[in-house]
Amino acid sequence: MRNLKRLVIVFSLVFLLVGCNDQKIIETLGLMSVMCFDKATDSVEGNMLVTSTFPSITEESNRKETTIDTIAFSKKDAERKLAAKTEQEIVNGQIRSLIFSEDFAADGINQIIHSVERDQEIGSQVKVVISEGEASAILEAIPTESTGNYVDKMLRKESDQFNIPYLDIHYFSRDMHDDGIEPVAPLVGIEDGEVVVKGAALFRDDRYVGKLTIQESKLLLLMRGKVKKSDLVIKIPQETGYRTLYFTYNHSKAETKVKKKGTEIEQVDIHVSMVGSLLEDTGTKMNGNSSTDNNEVQKLIDGYLSNEAVRLIEILKEKKADSLGIKGYVRNSLTYQEWKKIKEEDLFQKIPINVTFSVILQNKGMLE
């Protein structure tokens, strides 16, 4: 009997909490799946133009997408203003992409990343995306009725193929705060009225500073660490036209070593080893007998990648974007006092970086 009383008491205590709830019944919600940030100039209401899209369900139980925009001072301010423009309760728990225009991101996106990281409703599936040109134009260019989902799937696919950098906002935010590495983000753009994944966007702290093509972005990922499965189309100039190689690698890893003389940093070595297969080669005649010389192709790919790597590092140094995390490796090889002493703005530009590749051709497809 005493147990029963206790149970009843505990059960009824729950009712005291009832006032503390915040009901969000799904059909009343406007579920934002994407938020676009553009720069708003000459406006007194705010400095950003925020466009968002969310599905609304009509009387006939059909799904229809609504796009609205507003000018605001901050992300939360924008949400409030967007909510005022619709009958639905605007929520951001299903948000998947934050698309920033180049102009907007060049001024820094720290404030918005912070706001997203603080929000308890937003999980780790949010992506930071940079768009060439206006961010809101991306939404208009997408053909389907569920825009957010489209962007999400498109980027996820590219990321799974190691064409563009990671998508998780926590990684972005971590790299943003780390003094040893700068964040990168996927870059999208519009070509002939269609949305295309363009490559990677480079950041210095929270500011957008430059971009890489898909090919460069792949190389960046190769030099940063492990890549599970991806491919490269390699074009080597010949006397007449190009020789094209299609190299798919299913395993690649990068090792970074810091060479020191005393406390002086001499050089940073990055060694990338790749294992894969050659599935296309326009330089050989495709008859089973005349096999391509493995060593020759390996050297070709090797040379090509090394050249490209040098070019990539030049771009990075020019943009002052240490997306490879070189500073981090240097920092980790030193004591904290030493690191504090040599830590300066142009450290990354000063350090010589040497990239070597070792390519192993496992097979040439089904040919042999």
Add this chain to the structure above:
Amino acid sequence: MIRRKPKKLIKKLKELNDQQHSEPSLELSLYEQVVNELEGCSDREDIHFPELQVNLIYFNHLVDKDRFQSEILDPFYHVTKEELSSLLKRSFYKPVADLKEVIDGILDGETAIFDKERVFLANVAGGEKRNIQPSETETAITGPHEGFIESGETNLSMIRRRVRTSRLKVNKLPVGEVTKTNAFLLYVKGIANDELVTELTHRIEKIEIDAVYDAHMLSQLIEDQPHSLFPQFITRERPDSIAAGLVEGKIIIILEGSPAIIIAPSSFFDFFETGDDYYQRWLTGTATRLLRFGAFIITIAFTALYVSVTTFHYEMIPESLLTTLAVSRSKVPFNPIYEAFLMEMTIEFLREAGARLPTKVGQTIGIVGGIVIGQAAVQAGITSNVLIIVVAISAIASFVVPSYVMSASIRLGRFGLILLAGLLGNLGIMIGITILVIHLSSLTSVGAPYMSPLSPFFPKDWKDFLLRAPYKMMKTRPTMARSSNKSKQRND
């Protein structure tokens, strides 16, 4: 719930009973006293043999008529006055001297024989009873099909035939001040724990109630925590399950007039086991068992999860599913919690109506319910499609639990969880489950922990818990039976 009568009243009743037996003056003969006692019982039969000066008193419908004819009437018709005393010396005729004993004997179906001042009881008890049939609440696919019936003796015989050892002991304990129903307490000496036997005997003897009609009623009278939502003794209707219980060192209680037989002590997880688990291959048996535990979780929490997710936690669901949910709920005018209660209630109505109605009308209810729930409710915009699926799955899952009593308890618990989910979302579900776990772990069944072997943790018993291990591995009796003889297989 049956209230126990206040002690005073029961004492009075007892005194009254005793008075009835002892009051009649000494001048009356025992025969006259019995006749007085049975005054007004028009179904009583009274036969006189004037030349023998013998009277018989019995109830015609309580005796086996053929045996009565051949074993009692025939001898008395043919015996002479001189031979009578030698006839009555046979052990078949049990001499008694006490009025109470005579009355009890007659009510048990015995025949009282009055020869001048001497009284004898002759046992030709019989009467109508149901034939042995397969149990309806505990059907078997593999394994023996016979089920218990309402006759205690028949049930005893079915058990004795399966456990053929002299160590199978039976205590007869009458229950009920008015009904004097016989309860039989069975155990295998040397395997069952003696303390448990004493404790259960004591509990049954302590019951002071007018009547006990069914084993489920008896089990509520001897439970450790009668206020709990959950039954603490499992009842079975198949002799093979009972035999298994006896051999495991458990104690069996048969109640006269009830086809259900109590196994004590029982754990919560016993309610999810069936005989089929043991007769099928061990992998199939294990899979079925896991399926049942899965069904338990679904039946208790699935509707609650729907309510909590649609009311509070939209961010938990993948976007594509969310759209489906939102579309299906868009026409519904109610909050998810009202919607869920409405549908759960409808299902309960249907179940209850179906359980009580005769089969032919029951089918009509099934069709009407199917249309109402399946189509009309959705088309009218009262509920959402997804909720119908959720409620239907929970309802089906609730019937996967083999014990009807347990299944009913779980279904009731589900309503509490839905309410909490509607008020506080996932936090509410967590609070509900926490209360449930605390309550279940605090329960005991004749002192044995209800949640064993999960808590307290008895690793040896896990071979017959979530999985039904191969027989070669199951070498020990369950810990909760506290058997003095722990091993049930030779250790090779």
